[in-house]
Amino acid sequence: MFNFIRFFRQYNRLFNESPLGRLVYTSVMVVLLFVLFVSLFEYYEGVGWEESIWQGWQTFTTVGYGNQPAETTGGRVVSMVISTMGIAFLGVLFSTAFDYRDYYRSLKRLGLMNNPIKNGYVLFNYPGDAMFNRLLVELRKVEAGVGLCVVDDRLEQLPEIYHKDPALHFIKGSVLDQQTFAHANITQNKTVIVFPGDMSSASSDGATKTLVDLVYRFIEGKNIRIMHLLVDPANAWMFDACQSTHIYSDLEILALVQECQDPYSARLVEQLLSNENGISPKTYQPKQIVGWDWAKLEMAVLKVKQKHKINCSLFGLVDEKAIRNCPDGDRIISDNSQISMIAENSLHWEEFESLLVKDAE
CATH class of the missing domain: 1.10.287.70 (Helix Hairpins)
Structure with missing residues (x-):
């Protein structure tokens, strides 16, 4: 008893x-x-x-x-x-x-629950209300309702306007703690975005490099994309061996200089980067046109556009991670190449590539 x-x-x-x-x-x-x-x-x-x-x-x-x-x-x-x-x-x-x-x-x-979001985005270091809101709006224009998890040790909670959004989540934890990566459920999502801890300090790029390396170690072997913002372009060398794509945090400065040299060009690029118009840069993996040179591809694209009333334009060639905006006409498209185009969101590459081959015969 x-x-x-x-x-x-x-x-x-x-x-x-x-x-x-x-x-x-x-x-x-x-x-x-x-x-x-x-x-x-x-x-x-x-x-x-x-x-x-x-x-x-x-x-x-x-x-x-x-x-x-x-x-x-x-x-x-x-x-x-x-x-x-x-x-x-x-x-x-x-x-x-x-x-x-x-x-x-x-x-x-308060960020004390595991991230339930899958096939979404995990964002390290909250970039501020304005940038976060813009990022969320842009993502959901092309991926309605997509989930996004914010991981930050400095933030107490997400702004109140986001509390009722079921597709937003917050994890409070140190990036030096392995459990933080587990709580963020990174391996069940498709993209990790790393923001600098301090957008105004170039030394933040060092901390970004450490975080990118930790993320890569945690997801090694998984097909998950990593992107990071770079404060100072001079620090790009640190990321040469990283499986991460860098984006400059001062794109507005680049746009201002470009606009000074060529009126309206900055606005054109802004429209391309925005998802509002339904036309954006798209990157495709070639299969049927492997072995073609760039000049042949240009002629075929022009012919297919006119014949089938498809709105698109060649933008560049990504070859072995080297980005070529204006490749030579004799540049050969290989298995490792990727074709960048400006196209409508509705363009289906497999069907378009078949038309290229068919009309070239």
Whole structure:
């Protein structure tokens, strides 16, 4: 008997340490009381199990239709005692359920829950409200409802406007802690974006390099893309051996200089980078046109555009990671090449490539 009491106390203490534990504990107690009531009611009243369950539900929920009330002394005592306890426990159960809901929301808001998002984006270092909002808007123009998880140790929580977005998640944790990468569920997502810790300091590129290396170690062997923002172009050498694509954080400076040299060019590039117009740079992997030279491809694209009324233009060639905006006409397209085009989002490369081959015959 003593061991049973000690076990019950330990069980009670264990399940009351957290809102989830209290919810489970209260649910178990309600079920036990209900089963006890049904069993005793069936025993004293001599009715079937279906009727006992029906009477138990009426009593516990205080509905009390009274179509078959307890008639024996034992049945009435059981109804009085256990129904009183059941009503109390039901009240506690609903209260605990609401407490757990608030607790769950608090965990998510404060970044203490694992990332549930899959096939989305994981973003390290919150870049500020304006940039984050712009990033979210642009992504969802082409991927409606796509999920995004922010990992940051300095941020207490995401801005309140994002709290009700089920496709946004926040993880608070140090990037030097391996558990942070596990909580962020990186291996179940398709892209990792690393922002500098300080967008105004070139020395942040060193910390970015460390983080990129850690991410790569964690996802090694997985087909997950890594991108990072570079504060100072002079620091690009640090990332030469990295499996990560760098993007300059001062693109606005590059755009201003380009606009000074060639009016309207910055606006044209801005339209290309924006997803608002339905036309963006697209990169495709050639299969059927491998072995062609660039001049042959240019002629074939022009012919197919005119014949089939397809809006697209060749933009460049990515060959062994070397980006060539204006490749030589005799440049051969190999298995390792990628074709960059300015095209509508609806363009299907496999069908387009088949048309290129067919019209070139």
